[in-house]
Amino acid sequence: MKHIRNFCIIAHIDHGKSTLADRLIQACGGVTQRDFHDQMLDSMDIERERGITIKSNTVTLAYKTADGQEYLLNLIDTPGHVDFSHEVRRSLMACEGALIVVDASQGVEAQTVANLYLALEYDLTLLPVINKIDLPAADVDRVREEIDSDLGLDPFAAIPVSAKTGVGIDKVLAGIVDHLPPPKGDPNAPLKALVFDAHFDKFRGVILQCRVMEGTLKPRDVIHFMHSDHDYKVDELGYNQFKLVPKPQLSAGEVGYIVAGVKSVQDIEIGDTITLLDNPASEPIPGYQEAKQVVFSSVYPMSTDEYPDLAKALDKLAINDAALTYEKDSSAALGFGFRCGFLGLLHLDVVQERLQREFNLGLVISAPSVQYCLTLKDESTLNVDNPSNWPDPSNIESATEPYIKATIIIPEEFVGPVMELCREHRSESQTMNYLTADRVEITSEMPLGEVLFEFYGKLKMITRGYGSFDYTPIEYRPTDVVKVDILVNKEPVDAFSYLVHRDKARTRALHYCEQLAEAIPRHQFKIPIQGAIGGSIIARATIQPYRKDVTAKLYGGDVTRKKKLLEKQKKGKAKMKQFGSVNIPQEAFVSVLRAEKD
Known part of the structure; x- marks a missing residue:
């Protein structure tokens, strides 16, 4: 056990975790040169294209020191984006040490x-690594x-x-062996194993x-999941070395894979503790936390006959992504769809792109919202994330x-604009802390719903890309939230309804009305x-009708003839408005919500 090292790589997004993992894998001979490609541990196309890690991945490497001693290094590459911090948390539970990577040009950032x-x-024992020293802007002493x-x-x-x-890279490998501690544990004690990841x-x-x-743990052992209370028989186990390498057993301190005939990721819980059914452990491993969905959005197929395909696609996606939740939903305008829960906007974006790319689906996504907790007049409580489930305002206490x-870390010159941005997004308290002479950390408490839309984009724009942002959920606080309905020709369209703080209701309603006026074609x-909030109208835009010149055929005579024709046309228009229905194209739904997201 003293020759095993379990460690992960943690850092802010885009500080070079996956590239460092690639070099460690090459230095240990974990993959042949012929099979090597960049971002070895990033298995999804989206991860490689965007240069981000979405899913944690693990590999077991054999490393021989200068004096000939062999070590087993279990490396876990973790995501850097705030939306996937639950992946980082689970990976840390499986390790004794971590490499904390800092960009030599950008320095320490929020994540x-x-x-x-x-x-x-x-x-955990931490070993700092300063990466990207080859860049012209690198300043190792400052970092x-x-x-x-x-x-x-x-x-x-x-x-x-x-x-x-x-x-x-050689120094990093030597540092891992010298500075990070070996795992502890008793191979003869009752089995306790942490499930920190799974894939289908x-x-x-x-x-x-x-x-x-x-x-x-050995093959043919019957294992018991302590949280989900399921039992399975182990078919195979071993090390993950880009291909699965079977072993006769896994002992205390080791990291590996288990195949036990589990049919779906939803049958188990990531972060669960495995023990033996006939010799169980007395208690699970502490620190288990479920992933909490914070952003909710409805997903509809662009064409109603694609609904069964969308249902199958979400089933398959949920098999690999245990953090995605979904339930059936319907809309009068868009037909049947699903109400989905996500870990954040990047998670929503990734799921949307995977559905479109891997399953070739055209989608309409409703405006994302958070979950509000309501106390009603009869003292019952209700959690609402969907505007269509919003109760009558007169019943809400x-x-x-x-x-x-x-937590926002920025260069000092941007303090004023960033604090103003926080105030615009209903920040309640702001504290400043000077990390160095020209770098400031701003800590602010604000509603999650305010961060969902354009906050991060505005922050990057104001700070010219130098601002970094991280957040942790804290608590629920009182708010004055209202449901805004969008009426098209005096008929509410449920797909456009949204929940928002009263102060922001008019601004966003105006935005919706203007976008729809551009997207919906003119009628007769x-x-x-x-x-509208309830019965009061707070914003309006008008689509002007086509107008036929009915007086063109007149060539003189009394003016009353002209007036008579115009009056007749006016009555016809009024009747048409009364019985005519407005055709809202699918592009209108997409344009409004895309503009909101941008």
Whole structure:
């Protein structure tokens, strides 16, 4: 066990985690040169195209030191984006140490600090690595100061590397062996194994990624999941070395895979504890947390006959992504669809792109919203994330919405505009902390619903790309939230309804009305588009009708002839407006919601 090292790589998004993992894999001979490609541990096309890690991945590497001693290194590559912090949390539970990677040109950023606190929560040993030293803008000395002041780690223990060119990789491997502790555990104790990840294989079912904390596991053992209370028989286990390498057993301290005939990821819970059915552990591994969905949105097929295809696609996607939740939903305008729960806007974006790309579906996505908690007049409580489920306002006693603690790290010159941006998004308290002479950390408490739309994009624009943002949910607080209906020709269209704070209701209603006025084609009669809270109209736009010149055929005579024709036309238009129906094209739904998201 003393020759095993379990570690993960944590960092802010785009600081070079996957590239560093590639170089470590190559240095240990984990893959042949012929089979190697960039971002080895990123298995999805979207991950490679966007240069981000969405799903944690693990690999077991054999490393031989200069004196000939062999070590087994279990490397877990983790996502850097705030939406997937639950993946990071589970990976940290499976490790004793972590490499904390800092970009030599950008320095310590918000997610770096957030991941550091997560790692300290699980009492991990941290080894700082300064990456991208080959860049012209790299300033290693300044980054060492930030590692000391912001992270509280030994700046001289930080290893300067260039993951792109391979400089310093040998020192990182030596540092992992020398500085990170070996795992602890008793191979003869009752089995305790942590399921920190899983993926679906269509031939073998769910393949579990596990870290054995105590005891020993062998094929044909019957295992018991302590949280989900299911039992399965182990068919095969071993190490994950880009292909599955079977082993006769997994003992305390080892990381590997288990195949046990699990049919769906939803049958188990990621983060669960496995034990033996005939010799169970007394208690599960502490620290288990379920992934919490914070953003909700309805997904409809562009064409109603694609509904069965969408249902199958979501089933298949949920097999691989346990954090995605969905239930049936319907809309008078868009037909049948699904109400889905996501971990954040990036998660929503990734799921939408996977549905379109992997299953070739045209989709309409409703405006994302958060979950509000309502107290009704009869003292019962109700959780609502869908505008169509909003109760009669006269029955609502009070409403609360989720708040977050946002951490924003920016250069000093942008403090004023960023604090103004926070105030515009209903920030309740702001504290400033100077990390270095020219870098400021702003901590702010604000509603999660305010961050959903354009906040992150505006922050990047204001700070010219130098601002970094991270958040943690804190609590529900009282709010004045209203349901806004969009009326087209005085008829409400349920797909456009949304929940919003009263102060922001008119601004967004005006935006919806203007977008719809551009997207809906002109008809023979005037079409009013209105935003309404209950019975009061708060915004309006009008689509002017086509107008035929009915007096063109007149060539003189009394003016009363002209008036008579115009009067007749006016009556016809009024009758047409009364009985005519407005055709809203699918593009109108897409344009409104896309404009909202941008």
